[in-house]
Amino acid sequence: MSDDRVHNLMEKIFPYLDTVETPEKDLLSILAVLQLNPSELSTLRKAEDTEPNPDVYKSQYLTVYHLISHSDKLSIAERMSNTFRALMYTYLLEEKTDFLYEMEPELKSFIPQLILRFMESFPFNAIGQSQWDEERQKPISYARAILPSISLCNHSCDPNAVPVTMTGSSCKTAILAMKPLKPGDEIRISYKPIFYMQNHPDRFEFLKRSFYFECACEPCVKGWEMPDRELDFRFVKPEYLLNKNGAKRKTKKSKLEHEYLKQLEEELQDIKEEVEKRENLVQNLQKVSDILNNLYTQYNSLLPLAQVAQHLFKRILVFIIVGYNSCANS
Numbered sequence: 001m002s003d004d005r006v007h008n009l010m011e012k013i014f015p016y017l018d019t020v021e022t023p024e025k026d027l028l029s030i031l032a033v034l035q036l037n038p039s040e041l042s043t044l045r046k047a048e049d050t051e052p053n054p055d056v057y058k059s060q061y062l063t064v065y066h067l068i069s070h071s072d073k074l075s076i077a078e079r080m081s082n083t084f085r086a087l088m089y090t091y092l093l094e095e096k097t098d099f100l101y102e103m104e105p106e107l108k109s110f111i112p113q114l115i116l117r118f119m120e121s122f123p124f125n126a127i128g129q130s131q132w133d134e135e136r137q138k139p140i141s142y143a144r145a146i147l148p149s150i151s152l153c154n155h156s157c158d159p160n161a162v163p164v165t166m167t168g169s170s171c172k173t174a175i176l177a178m179k180p181l182k183p184g185d186e187i188r189i190s191y192k193p194i195f196y197m198q199n200h201p202d203r204f205e206f207l208k209r210s211f212y213f214e215c216a217c218e219p220c221v222k223g224w225e226m227p228d229r230e231l232d233f234r235f236v237k238p239e240y241l242l243n244k245n246g247a248k249r250k251t252k253k254s255k256l257e258h259e260y261l262k263q264l265e266e267e268l269q270d271i272k273e274e275v276e277k278r279e280n281l282v283q284n285l286q287k288v289s290d291i292l293n294n295l296y297t298q299y300n301s302l303l304p305l306a307q308v309a310q311h312l313f314k315r316i317l318v319f320i321i322v323g324y325n326s327c328a329n330s
């Protein structure tokens, strides 16, 4: 269905949704249903409610239909409330719009089921969309989107990839690798917690409560600890670095290794300055990529420095993909 038509339908029911503080997941679910025409709705109605098979990938609507939900873990009260709201939204669509007008009765009765299904799967699959603020210093969240291929990625508290929204006319989201990946490596994004920003009990509790799983990623299993102080875009001195098991330690590195690290820090500092001026982004991307490669292959324990390099890597990529034209002109 065209965007104009969906916008038009939403406009008719929005005043009613607004008075009852409709949750974001409900709005997304209604929007998703309104995108579908009767033949697509009919395909979904016939979709077997079993494990998705490869045919799922022939239709973008089936991939959304088969997204994971945890309905069985909701309380009866939550399910009742969701069901009631799905029925209420269908009632609004019927009374205030022509969306269900002339729709076959069996399709009509499928609408509340579909809204409910989406309401219960979208909270586990919606991906935040953000873009840089005017100074390009921090990302500002402006929407959530359902992107079934990104939903295939599992979580890690030490992710090796990150979804990045490319704004502009197409507004696409891509997964960018933040570490060198070997064939067969699992691509893991973070569902929010990152080990160097949140301690293990808090991460564990958040993931259990919000996504119903017990995280068994490397930092969680091996008990990596948070660094002494918050990491940001500053550079970290070697004595703050942690070994792989997370224990704090005095650095007893050989002189050679220490010199090498110092050199890496200096190189990163130089690159940071160039990135801030947005100069030579492509060459700098290559340099950071080499540094990251070194850090991960030889100095896996030097995570804070690697995180700084990752952050730079991601920023340069975003500059290049999203804002290269505007950067080139400025």
Ligand SMILES: [Zn+2]
Pocket: 156, 157, 158, 203, 215, 216, 217, 218, 219, 220
């Ligand atoms: Zn974890």
